[in-house]
Amino acid sequence: MLQTQTVEPATLELLRKLQQEPLLATFNLVGGTALALRIGHRKSVDLDLFTREGFDLEEVKSMLVEKYDFKVSFERQHTLKGFIGGVMIDCIRFNYPHLQAPDEIDGVRLESIPDIIAMKLSAIVQNGTRIKDFIDIATLSTKYSLDEMLQFYVDKFPNANIVMPAKALTYFDEINFDESVVMTTGKFDWKRVAKRLQDMAKNPQKVFSTL
Structure with a gap:
C-alpha cells in the first residue's frame, strides 16, 4: 500500500x-x-x-x-x-x-528499497549537498545496518569504492540546510539525524530503533 x-x-x-x-x-x-x-x-x-x-x-x-x-x-x-x-x-x-x-x-x-539505498549513497558521494539524501539513509537505519547498505552499493556499482559512502555519510560541510524538509512523523531535527549517521558509522552492523 x-x-x-x-x-x-x-x-x-x-x-x-x-x-x-x-x-x-x-x-x-x-x-x-x-x-x-x-x-x-x-x-x-x-x-x-x-x-x-x-x-x-x-x-x-x-x-x-x-x-x-x-x-x-x-x-x-x-x-x-x-x-x-x-x-x-x-x-x-x-x-x-x-x-x-x-x-x-x-x-x-x-524501484526496490535496496536499489534506492544504493542510488542514495551514490548521490551522497557525488554531491553531498542534498539534506534529504542524508535524512533518507538515517531513516532507513531502522531497517538495515550500514554494512547492509554498503553491500547494496557495491552490488549495484561493482567498480565503486565502498569506503567513499561510509565517509561521505558523516561529512556535513556541503549540505544545503536551506532546503525545505517536512517530516510526516514529527518535527524535523537535524541534530538527531546527524547523530544517527555518526552512530551508524561507529556501529556499522547495527540496525537501530526509531529515529
Whole structure:
C-alpha cells in the first residue's frame, strides 16, 4: 500500500498518468519520492523516472510537451529534465542492474528499497549537498545496518569504492540546510539525524530503533 500522505494528490495523479504512457512503459519511480511512498517518512515533490533501456529523447520530449505542457530545463543523451505544472520531472536512462525486481504498488512502478539505498549513497558521494539524501539513509537505519547498505552499493556499482559512502555519510560541510524538509512523523531535527549517521558509522552492523 502506497503512503500517499507523502505526496500531493495532483502529483500522484500525474505520476500514474505518466507511467501509463506507452513511451514511458519501462520507466520506474526512484529516489526520495519512491522511498516516501514506500515508508511514509517525509513529504516529497519530485518525480524521478529511470529506465535501464534506451529511449528516444526527442519522441519522449515531444509527447510530454504536447500532452503535459512540459517545460524543458536540461537535456542530453539519455537524460531529460524539466517541469510539469511546477513538479520537477527527470526521465533518465540508468543502465545498472536491479538488485531486486521493481514493484508495482497501487498502479505505481517503484524501484526496490535496496536499489534506492544504493542510488542514495551514490548521490551522497557525488554531491553531498542534498539534506534529504542524508535524512533518507538515517531513516532507513531502522531497517538495515550500514554494512547492509554498503553491500547494496557495491552490488549495484561493482567498480565503486565502498569506503567513499561510509565517509561521505558523516561529512556535513556541503549540505544545503536551506532546503525545505517536512517530516510526516514529527518535527524535523537535524541534530538527531546527524547523530544517527555518526552512530551508524561507529556501529556499522547495527540496525537501530526509531529515529
